[in-house]
Amino acid sequence: MSDDRPWEHSRRRPAQPRDSATPARGAGSGRPHFGRPERPALKLQTTTLWYYPSQQYSDAPMGIPGYAGATPAWVVWNLLQRYTREGDLVVDPFCGGGTTLDVARSLKRRGLGYDLQPQRPDIFRADARQLPLEDGKVDFVFMDPPYSTHLEYSGEEECIGELDAFDGSYFEALDAVLGEVDRVLKDRRYFALFVSDTWKKTKGFVPIGARLSGMCEARGFRAVDQMAVVRGNRKLEKPNFHKAAEEGNFYLRGFNHLLVWKKERESARKSGGR
Ligand SMILES: C[S@@+](CC[C@H](N)C(=O)[O-])C[C@H]1O[C@@H](n2cnc3c(N)ncnc32)[C@H](O)[C@@H]1O
Secondary structure (H helix, E strand, C coil): CHHHCHHHHCCCCCCCECCCCCCCCCCCCCCCCCCCCCCCCCCCCCCCEECCCCCCCCCCCCCCCCCCCCCCHHHHHHHHHHHCCCCCEEEECCCCCCHHHHHHHHCCCEEEEEECCCCCCCEEECCCCCCCCCCCCEEEEEECCCCCCCECCCCCCCCHHHCCCCCCHHHHHHHHHHHHHHHHEEEEEEEEEEECCEEECCCEEECHHHHHHHHHHHCCCEEEEEEEEECCCHHHHCHHHHHHHHHHCCCCCCEEEEEEEECCHHHHHHCCCC
């Protein structure tokens, strides 16, 4: 199955996990149980703990199955159901295998995707810190950036997956991306950020989700909500990973943060808010 051969889809080398305490997402990440994933009917998530047992929710794959670091399609589906309408322009600045584009189009939204290593002709090459978009034209932004150096992507100098959350360069880059989101998003529209925290044996823990929340707030966005999304990953089922976590006194990352924020600049100013 293509899930086991992500390089078949990539023009460049496939993303590789770099930290054994942080199992790779993507390949197999929709299969928390070995064998065929169960696919219950897709419904809106109604609590702040999000879970669905499969990466894909239908037989027509969204994005490129097996693209390392692929976003679970059902997460994007839930976000678009809640925060967008038909015809809206949805942008993904870290588009990878195009999950966001496929889900958006299946729901009659318009999708525009950018990435440093485009995997398909309908994804454009751009640095997320410099999007080729006019100001204030976008209805919703979804982004699932690299989580510090967890996976190796294109290896290019501009790749945010080359930047370490331990020395601050990662947050500097993501702050520039947030600046772009602010610039391209229409007022009173939403964006969502899907990230994992990071832990390294020699360096410790960095609460990436909390740090990014602080940065969104500092930029004047309004917090809408925050969800914990259960990570489905076959490696989380491996007993030796759990044994290492016990013996090394660390935790395997069991959830991703899903942060939802709203741009409310002009309306907030008019009503005397922040
Ligand atoms: C977690 S993956 C995104 C997965 C995607 N949502 C999907 O479902 O396939 C992160 C992506 O960010 C891209 N990337 C890294 N640095 C970037 C940058 N500065 N600008 C744009 N894309 C970048 C990587 O090439 C990788 O495809």
